[in-house]
Amino acid sequence: MKTNHYDYIITGGGSAGCVLANRLSADPTVNVLLLEAGGSDRHPFFHMPAGFAKMTKGIASWGWSTVPQKHMNNRVLSYTQAKVIGGGSSINAQIYTRGAAADYDEWERNEGATGWSYRAVLPYFKRAENNQRYANEFHAYGGPMGVSNPISPLPICEAFFQAGQELGIPFNPDFNGERQDGLGYYQLTQLNARRSSTSTAYLAPVRDRTNLTVALHTQALRIVVEGGRAVGVEVSSQGSRTPHVLRAEREVVVTSGTFGSPKLLLQSGIGPAQHLQSVGVPVVHALPGVGANLQDHLDLFVIAECTGDHTYDKYNKPHHAAWAALQYLLLRKGPAASSLFETGGFWYADKAARSPDIQFHFGLGSGIEAGVAKMRHAGVTLNSAYLRPHSRGTVRLASADPAAAPLIDPNYWSEPEDRRRSIEGLRLAREIMSQPALRRFVLAERLPGPAKATDEELFAYGCANAKTDYHPVGTCRIGPASDPMSVVTPELALIGLAGLRVADASVMPRVPSSNTNAPAIMVAEKAADHILGRIVARTDGDFHADSPAPDRRYAENRDAESTADSAVR
Numbered sequence: 319m320k321t322n323h324y325d326y327i328i329t330g331g332g333s334a335g336c337v338l339a340n341r342l343s344a345d346p347t348v349n350v351l352l353l354e355a356g357g358s359d360r361h362p363f364f365h366m367p368a369g370f371a372k373m374t375k376g377i378a379s380w381g382w383s384t385v386p387q388k389h390m391n392n393r394v395l396s397y398t399q400a401k402v403i404g405g406g407s408s409i410n411a412q413i414y415t416r417g418a419a420a421d422y423d424e425w426e427r428n429e430g431a432t433g434w435s436y437r438a439v440l441p442y443f444k445r446a447e448n449n450q451r452y453a454n455e456f457h458a459y460g461g462p463m464g465v466s467n468p469i470s471p472l473p474i475c476e477a478f479f480q481a482g483q484e485l486g487i488p489f490n491p492d493f494n495g496e497r498q499d500g501l502g503y504y505q506l507t508q509l510n511a512r513r514s515s516t517s518t519a520y521l522a523p524v525r526d527r528t529n530l531t532v533a534l535h536t537q538a539l540r541i542v543v544e545g546g547r548a549v550g551v552e553v554s555s556q557g558s559r560t561p562h563v564l565r566a567e568r569e570v571v572v573t574s575g576t577f578g579s580p581k582l583l584l585q586s587g588i589g590p591a592q593h594l595q596s597v598g599v600p601v602v603h604a605l606p607g608v609g610a611n612l613q614d615h616l617d618l619f620v621i622a623e624c625t626g627d628h629t630y631d632k633y634n635k636p637h638h639a640a641w642a643a644l645q646y647l648l649l650r651k652g653p654a655a656s657s658l659f660e661t662g663g664f665w666y667a668d669k670a671a672r673s674p675d676i677q678f679h680f681g682l683g684s685g686i687e688a689g690v691a692k693m694r695h696a697g698v699t700l701n702s703a704y705l706r707p708h709s710r711g712t713v714r715l716a717s718a719d720p721a722a723a724p725l726i727d728p729n730y731w732s733e734p735e736d737r738r739r740s741i742e743g744l745r746l747a748r749e750i751m752s753q754p755a756l757r758r759f760v761l762a763e764r765l766p767g768p769a770k771a772t773d774e775e776l777f778a779y780g781c782a783n784a785k786t787d788y789h790p791v792g793t794c795r796i797g798p799a800s801d802p803m804s805v806v807t808p809e810l811a812l813i814g815l816a817g818l819r820v821a822d823a824s825v826m827p828r829v830p831s832s833n834t835n836a837p838a839i840m841v842a843e844k845a846a847d848h849i850l851g852r853i854v855a856r857t858d859g860d861f862h863a864d865s866p867a868p869d870r871r872y873a874e875n876r877d878a879e880s881t882a883d884s885a886v887r
C-alpha cells in the first residue's frame with residue numbers, strides 16, 4: 319500500500335466493488351483503495367466457463383450456511399458466497415439477466431427508491447455492457463462486461479425449447495429485451511469463451527493506475543466513525559498481525575455483499591441497537607433496518623436420466639475431461655466453454671402475474687452444483703425458482719468477533735404463498751420435461767420421481783432438496799429516510815451518518831425477477847454517478863411512476879443516459 323490515506327475506501331472487490339474501483343479511480347486526482355478479503359482469480363477455473371462446476375463446491379468461498387430453516391423441517395442449507403477478487407462475478411454461472419422492467423418501477427413506486435425506475439436504470443445496464451449480438455433500445459456494445467451467446471449448445475437444448483412450445487411457452491431470443499417470458503438461450507457474461515467478471519472486465523484494464531490500490535487478503539473489520547462521519551476502516555491483512563486503520567478523506571463505500579455488508583456495519587456498531595447489545599458490540603449508530611429484509615430465490619429441481627450421452631456428464635471421467643480441456647485450449651470450444659447452465663427461461667405459476675414469476679435453469683448434467691444428486695448415467699437437470707417471494711429473513715452477528723460467520727436466515731417459505739408457488743413451479747418443470755419433444759433425450763424422471771405427486775410429497779421433497787439460487791438481496795435496503803427500516807437513501811448514502819455509502823446487491827429493496835449479477839453491477843454503475851455528483855439529488859421528496867411530474871423524471875433519465883454514454887466513449 320502506498321499510503322494510509324485515501325479519498326475513497328471500497329470494502330469488497332466483488333461484482334459491485336470492482337466497478338466502483340474502476341469508475342472512481344478514473345479521476346487521477348483521487349486516491350482509491352479497494353479492499354478484498356479473498357485472493358486473486360489467477361487459477362484457470364475462474365476463467366474457463368465450465369469452471370463454475372467447481373465453484374459451489376468450496377473454491378473461493380466463505381463456507382457459510384443458513385441457520386436451520388424453521389419452515390423447511392429445520393434444514394440447514396449450504397450457502398456459497400464468493401471470497402475472491404471479482405466476488406460473485408468470478409464464481410457464478412455467468413447467466414446474464416436483469417429482471418422485469420416492472421421490478422424497477424416497483425422499487426420506485428412501492429419502495430421509495432426514487433430515481434430507480436426501469437427507465438432510470440436501463441442506461442446503467444447498457445453502460446456496463448459489451449454485447450456481442452445486440453445493439454438496440456435495450457443493449458449496447460463498447461462497455462466493459464462481455465455479454466455473449468453460448469458457444470457450444472447441445473441438441474437437447476433445442477428439444478427443451480420445443481418441449482416448451484408444446485406446452486404453449488414460446489421461444490424467446492432475448493430475456494432482457496422487449497419481453498421476458500419464454501424459453502431460450504441465456505446470454506452469458508463471457509467474451510471469447512472466457513468468463514467476463516468485474517475483475518477481468520473492470521479492474522484488470524486499470525490495474526496500472528497509480529491512484530488505485532487493490533489490497534487482496536485484506537478484510538475490513540470495522541468502519542471508523544468520528545463525530546457522525548465515517549473516516550476510515552480498520553483492516554486486518556495477511557502477513558500483518560495487528561489490525562490497523564486506513565483513513566478515507568471523502569467516503570467509505572461498503573460493497574461486501576448482501577451478507578458481508580450488513581455484517582460489517584453491525585461489527586461497526588451500526589444497526590439494530592438491541593441486537594448489537596446482545597452480542598456485545600457498542601452501539602455507534604442505531605439503524606434497525608441493517609440486516610433485515612433478506613430475500614432470496616429458493617430453487618427446486620427435477621433430475622432425469624437421459625437415453626444416452628446427451629449432456630456433459632461423461633466429462634467427469636478423466637479421459638473425456640482431458641479431451642475437453644484440449645478442445646478448449648486449441649479451439650476455445652466444447653464442454654469447457656459451457657457454463658453448464660446456458661438455457662432456461664421464465665414463465666408463470668400465477669397466470670395473472672404482471673410478469674413471469676418462475677425462472678428455469680436447464681443444467682446440462684446432474685450433480686453440477688453442491689448438494690444436487692448425481693446420476694450414474696448421463697442426467698439432465700431442470701431448476702425452477704419462484705421469483706417474487708414474500709418471505710423475509712435476516713443477517714445477524716453470531717458474536718462480536720469479525721472472524722465469526724454471520725447468522726444467515728433467509729426464512730424460506732415462512733409465507734405459505736411462496737411454498738405454494740414454488741411447488742407449482744416444480745410441477746411446471748416436470749411438465750416441460752415430460753413433453754414429446756424431449757422423449758428422444760430423456761428416459762425417465764428420477765427426482766423427485768414419479769411416486770411423489772401430492773403437494774405434501776413435493777413439500778417434503780423440497781424441504782429435503784431445495785437449494786438457493788444465490789440471489790440474496792435487501793439487507794441494506796434503499797428507502798425513504800422517513801421509513802425506520804430504510805438503510806440507505808436513494809443516493810445510497812447511509813441514513814444518519816456522513817461519508818458512508820452502501821453500493822451492492824444488499825441495497826436492492828426487492829429481489830429482481832432474475833439472476834442478480836447484472837443488477838448488482840447496475841447498482842454500482844449508478845452509485846459511481848451518485849458519488850461523483852453526476853446525478854443531482856432531488857429536492858421534491860418521493861415521487862413515483864404515476865407522479866404528476868413526469869417531465870422532470872424523463873429529464874433525469876436523459877441526464878443519466880448522457881453520462882452513461884459519455885463514459886462508454
Ligand SMILES: Cc1cc2nc3c(=O)[nH]c(=O)nc-3n(C[C@H](O)[C@H](O)[C@H](O)COP(=O)(O)OP(=O)(O)OC[C@H]3O[C@@H](n4cnc5c(N)ncnc54)[C@H](O)[C@@H]3O)c2cc1C
Pocket residue numbers: 329330331332333334335353354355356373374398399400401402403404405406407409410411412413414415536537538539573574575576578579582787788789790822823824833834835836838
Ligand atoms: C455460486 C453462485 C452462482 C451465481 N450465479 C449467478 C448467475 O449465473 N448469474 C447472475 O446474474 N448471478 C448469479 N449469482 C449472483 C451474483 O453473482 C451476485 O448477486 C453478485 O455477485 C452480488 O454482487 P455483490 O457485489 O453484491 O457481492 P459479491 O460479488 O459477493 O462481493 C462481495 C465481495 O466482498 C468481499 N468481502 C466481504 N466482506 C468483506 C470484508 N469485510 N472485507 C473485505 N472484503 C470483503 C467478498 O470476499 C466478495 O468478494 C450467483 C452467485 C453465486 C454465489
